[in-house]
Structure formats: structure tokens, C-alpha cells
Amino acid sequence: GAVVSQHPSRVICKSGTSVKIECRSLDFQATTMFWYRQFPKKSLMLMATSNEGSKATYEQGVEKDKFLINHASLTLSTLTVTSAHPEDSSFYICSARDRGPLGYTFGSGTRLTVV
Amino acid sequence: AQSVTQLDSQVPVFEEAPVELRCNYSSSVSVYLFWYVQYPNQGLQLLLKYLSGSTLVESINGFEAEFNKSQTSFHLRKPSVHISDTAEYFCAVSETGGSYIPTFGRGTSLIVHP
Numbered sequence: 035g036a037v038v039s040q041h042p043s044r045v046i047c048k049s050g051t052s053v054k055i056e057c058r059s060l061d062f063q064a065t066t067m068f069w070y071r072q073f074p075k076k077s078l079m080l081m082a083t084s085n086e087g088s089k090a091t092y093e094q095g096v097e098k099d100k101f102l103i104n105h106a107s108l109t110l111s112t113l114t115v116t117s118a119h120p121e122d123s124s125f126y127i128c129s130a131r132d133r134g135p136l137g138y139t140f141g142s143g144t145r146l147t148v149v
Numbered sequence: 150a151q152s153v154t155q156l157d158s159q160v161p162v163f164e165e166a167p168v169e170l171r172c173n174y175s176s177s178v179s180v181y182l183f184w185y186v187q188y189p190n191q192g193l194q195l196l197l198k199y200l201s202g203s204t205l206v207e208s209i210n211g212f213e214a215e216f217n218k219s220q221t222s223f224h225l226r227k228p229s230v231h232i233s234d235t236a237e238y239f240c241a242v243s244e245t246g247g248s249y250i251p252t253f254g255r256g257t258s259l260i261v262h263p
């Protein structure tokens with residue numbers, strides 16, 4: 035079945051530094067990937083839609099200069115949290131479409147803690 | 150735009166008891182419906198989905214959900230839960246003919262006690 039690998043699973047960084055999270059589709063090509071943020075006891079909030087070879091589409095209220103998304107190939111999308119602050123601490127999950135418009139496979143998530 | 154309401158944030162239940170996790174949705178068009186399960190510090194895994202046809206859908210691990218169009222509901226049920234079913238469960242809806250990007254409910258934490 036389709037597998038999406040997300041790395042790292044956990045990261046702790048100092049306030050003011052940048053962190054890159056990778057999302058790879060291992061056995062299929064994903065022209066579209068999605069980045070979600072999950073707060074404790076809250077649902078998933080769609081941050082942006084990442085399109086291979088073009089600029090990401092950000093949801094309203096998401097700072098595109100803070101959350102940089104790059105989708106350079108059909109199997110890799112990256113999310114860079116720039117100048118991270120403690121309020122950016124969260125669980126970030128990526129997702130990729132496979133097997134048509136309704137087939138979503140999720141990565142295992144990245145727990146970001148900014149200290 | 151579509152929306153999803155999961156009425157219960159937490160459902161505690163004893164092992165081998167039946168459980169129902171409620172989900173209601175709102176949409177002006179036809180929808181596809183999903184249930185996802187999330188174990189601690191992991192991503193989401195698709196549990197089951199309704200696209201068309203039979204309104205009762207089943208998963209391989211004993212869960213089932215029934216699409217009720219008149220009540221705009223897609224409740225998840227299991228006749229006998231196991232400790233290993235303890236997890237967060239998310240209901241999601243996707244509108245037909247649109248971008249298909251799912252909208253998620255806030256999740257229900259199923260806690261199975263021995």
C-alpha cells in the first residue's frame with residue numbers, strides 16, 4: 035500500500051532557529067501534498083496545499099513567510115518553520131494523495147518543541 | 150463549505166462493551182465520509198469510508214459506520230471493543246465535485262478500560 039514517510043518524528047529547537055520537516059511518498063508519485071497542524075485535543079488544521087513544481091497554496095491565517103513549503107519533486111515536500119517561537123510548538127502532519135482524489139495517506143507526524 | 154461535528158470529545162468504555170462515536174456533518178452538496186484513527190504521536194490511518202452504494206461500511210477490525218443522509222450522520226460503531234482500540238478517532242467529510250480536500254472533526258478520544 036501507499037506509504038508516506040515523515041522525518042523527523044521529534045525535534046526540539048531553540049527559539050529563533052529554523053526547522054525543516056520532510057515528507058516523502060515512498061512508493062507513489064504525489065503531485066499534491068498537504069501540511070496540517072494539530073493542536074492538543076484539537077482537530078487537524080490544514081495549513082497549505084503543496085503542488086509539485088509550483089508555489090504552495092496557503093490557508094487563510096497561515097503565514098507563508100514563516101511556514102515555507104517546497105515541493106521540488108513528485109516524491110518530496112518540505113515544510114520549514116522559520117524563526118521558530120514557542121507558540122509554533124505543535125504536531126505537524128503531512129499527507130499525500132494517492133489512488134485518485136480521495137486516496138489520502140498520512141505521514142506519522144513531527145512533534146516540534148521550541149524552547 | 151462543509152463542516153463536521155463530533156459531539157463527544159471523550160468516550161470511556163470498558164473492554165468488550167459496545168461503543169458508538171457520533172459524527173454529524175453539514176454540506177450543501179453530496180459528500181464523501183471518512184473515519185480515521187490516530188494512535189499517540191502518529192499520523193492518521195484510514196479506518197473506513199463511504200463513497201457511494203451501501204450506506205453501511207465496515208472496516209477489517211470490526212468497526213462499522215452507517216451513512217444516514219436524512220440525519221446527516223455517519224456514526225462509528227463497534228459491538229465489542231479491545232484495549233488496543235484506545236485511540237483518537239476523527240470523522241472527515243469531503244464534498245463531491247470540489248477539491249476533495251477533507252474537513253476534519255475535532256476528534257473523539259476512545260478510552261477502553263480493562
